[in-house]
Amino acid sequence: MSQQLELRIAHLYAHYLNIYGDRGNIIALLKRCAWRGIKTIVKDPGPGEDFSPDFFDVYFIGGGQDKQQQVVAADLLRKQAFMNESVSAGAVILSICGGYQLLGHYYRPAEGDELKGISLIDAHTVAGNRRMIGNVVIQRQDGSTLTGFENHSGRTFLGPGTAALGKVITGNGNNGDDGFEGAAQPVGKGFVYGTYLHGSLLPKNPALADEIISKALTRRYGDVGLAKLDDTLELKAHAYAAMLKA
Numbered sequence: 001m002s003q004q005l006e007l008r009i010a011h012l013y014a015h016y017l018n019i020y021g022d023r024g025n026i027i028a029l030l031k032r033c034a035w036r037g038i039k040t041i042v043k044d045p046g047p048g049e050d051f052s053p054d055f056f057d058v059y060f061i062g063g064g065q066d067k068q069q070q071v072v073a074a075d076l077l078r079k080q081a082f083m084n085e086s087v088s089a090g091a092v093i094l095s096i097c098g099g100y101q102l103l104g105h106y107y108r109p110a111e112g113d114e115l116k117g118i119s120l121i122d123a124h125t126v127a128g129n130r131r132m133i134g135n136v137v138i139q140r141q142d143g144s145t146l147t148g149f150e151n152h153s154g155r156t157f158l159g160p161g162t163a164a165l166g167k168v169i170t171g172n173g174n175n176g177d178d179g180f181e182g183a184a185q186p187v188g189k190g191f192v193y194g195t196y197l198h199g200s201l202l203p204k205n206p207a208l209a210d211e212i213i214s215k216a217l218t219r220r221y222g223d224v225g226l227a228k229l230d231d232t233l234e235l236k237a238h239a240y241a242a243m244l245k246a
C-alpha cells in the first residue's frame with residue numbers, strides 16, 4: 001500500500017490578513033491535494049498562539065491594511081526564531097501584500113511607527129505617494145507567466161540576496177520602477193514566496209500551487225511526484241486574466 005501523504009498548512013493571522021480573496025489560496029491548496037488523495041490539516045494561529053517549528057509544512061500570510069499589519073507585526077516578530085527555524089528545515093511560505101512586506105527587514109508606513117519585519121528575505125518596504133491598482137502579468141525565469149490583481153501603495157525593494165518572483169509584463173509589481181514583482185527565495189532547505197498578487201493567486205496559477213505543494217511535501221517525504229490534474233478550467237481562467245489590461 002502506498003504511503004499516505006499529509007500536508008500541514010498554517011493560515012497565519014487569518015482574521016486580520018485576508019482581503020481581496022486571499023483565502024482562495026488556501027482553498028486551492030486543499031482542493032489540489034484532495035484531488036490527489038493527499039491528506040491536509042489546516043490551522044489558523046492568531047496573535048499569541050504558539051506552535052512547534054517542525055509541525056507545519058506551508059505557511060500562508062495574506063494581505064491587510066496598515067491597521068491590521070500593526071496588530072500582527074509585533075506577534076510575528078516574536079515568532080521570528082520559530083519561523084526561521086521552520087523554513088530553514090524545509091517549510092514553505094506564501095505571503096501576499098501585507099504579509100509579504102513583514103517578511104523583509106521593515107515596512108515604513110506613511111503615518112505611524114516603522115514596523116519591523118522578520119528578515120526572512122533581504123527586502124524592505126516604504127509607503128509610496130500613489131496607489132498601484134490593476135491587473136498584473138509577470139514572467140518567471142522558466143518563461144511561464146503568473147496573473148493576479150494588485151492594490152498597494154507600499155513600494156518593496158529587494159536586496160542582492162533575494163530573487164524576484166518574476167519580471168513585470170503588465171502592471172507595476174514591487175515598486176513600479178524596477179520592473180520586478182514579488183520574491184522567490186530559498187531559505188535553508190525551505191522556500192519563501194512573496195507577492196502583491198491578489199485575486200486569488202493560486203486558483204488561476206495551478207503550476208505555482210503545485211510547486212508549493214511539491215516543495216512543502218519534500219520536507220518529510222523527499223521528492224514526491226504529483227499526479228497530473230486536468231487544469232483545463234484553471235488554464236482558461238489564467239489565459240483570460242492575462243489578456244486583461246492593467
